[in-house]
Amino acid sequence: xxxxxxxxxxxxxxxxxxxxxxxxxxxxxxxxxxxxxxxxxxxxxxxxxxxxxxxxxxxxxxxxxxxxxxxxxxxxxxxxxxxxxxxxxxxxxxxxxxxxxxxxxxxxxxxxxxxxxxxxxxxxxxxxxxxxxxxxxxxxxxxxxxxxxxxxxxxxxxxxxxxxxxxxxxxxxxxxxxxxxxxxxxxxxxx
Numbered sequence: 001x002x003x004x005x006x007x008x009x010x011x012x013x014x015x016x017x018x019x020x021x022x023x024x025x026x027x028x029x030x031x032x033x034x035x036x037x038x039x040x041x042x043x044x045x046x047x048x049x050x051x052x053x054x055x056x057x058x059x060x061x062x063x064x065x066x067x068x069x070x071x072x073x074x075x076x077x078x079x080x081x082x083x084x085x086x087x088x089x090x091x092x093x094x095x096x097x098x099x100x101x102x103x104x105x106x107x108x109x110x111x112x113x114x115x116x117x118x119x120x121x122x123x124x125x126x127x128x129x130x131x132x133x134x135x136x137x138x139x140x141x142x143x144x145x146x147x148x149x150x151x152x153x154x155x156x157x158x159x160x161x162x163x164x165x166x167x168x169x170x171x172x173x174x175x176x177x178x179x180x181x182x183x184x185x186x187x188x189x190x191x
Contacts, residue, residue, distance in 0.1 A: 008038075009044075017031045017045070019072065019075040069147070076104070084098060084099065088110065088165075090180065091180075092181070096183065097185045097186075098155035103151070105149070106149045108145045111145075111177040116170075120133065121133065123163060124164045126162065167180075
């Protein structure tokens with residue numbers, strides 16, 4: 001039985017390394033040194049690479065919904081995925097639509113995530129009807145963001161409606177961090 005890694009690299013670090021998103025060369029060198037000597041972390045990285053390649057195909061087929069990381073979003077865009085991005089602050093209402101050719105529609109939800117490691121995102125439609133919820137999504141620091149992705153094929157099928165996205169901190173406090181509104185307009189078919 002081979003020894004397990006005593007200091008596994010976080011998944012976010014591996015994903016940033018794969019997406020060429022590490023900020024400084026020293027961190028890249030550290031990750032590469034670790035991967036060279038650690039079969040466990042190297043295998044996890046290979047799994048992510050395999051998943052990432054398949055993910056681009058899944059996005060194009062309209063099969064990816066949920067929370068994605070900025071690194072993964074950047075990588076998909078470099079791989080040719082067409083992304084329509086809406087950026088919102090707490091309390092904002094933003095008009096949105098999905099156009100032909102949009103593979104993915106993404107809402108960047110910004111908030112003060114100080115002291116928060118993970119959040120729950122609830123998406124509701126007309127009459128506060130629940131549409132989806134995502135629990136324990138990781139956040140990236142106090143000035144970070146949560147990226148909610150919806151396939152373009154799905155967004156184009158939605159009627160005109162208001163979508164309310166609510167971020168709540170995970171854990172015992174369950175404090176609301178932000179409420180955001182996407183005022184979705186359905187595209188009219190050409191006449």
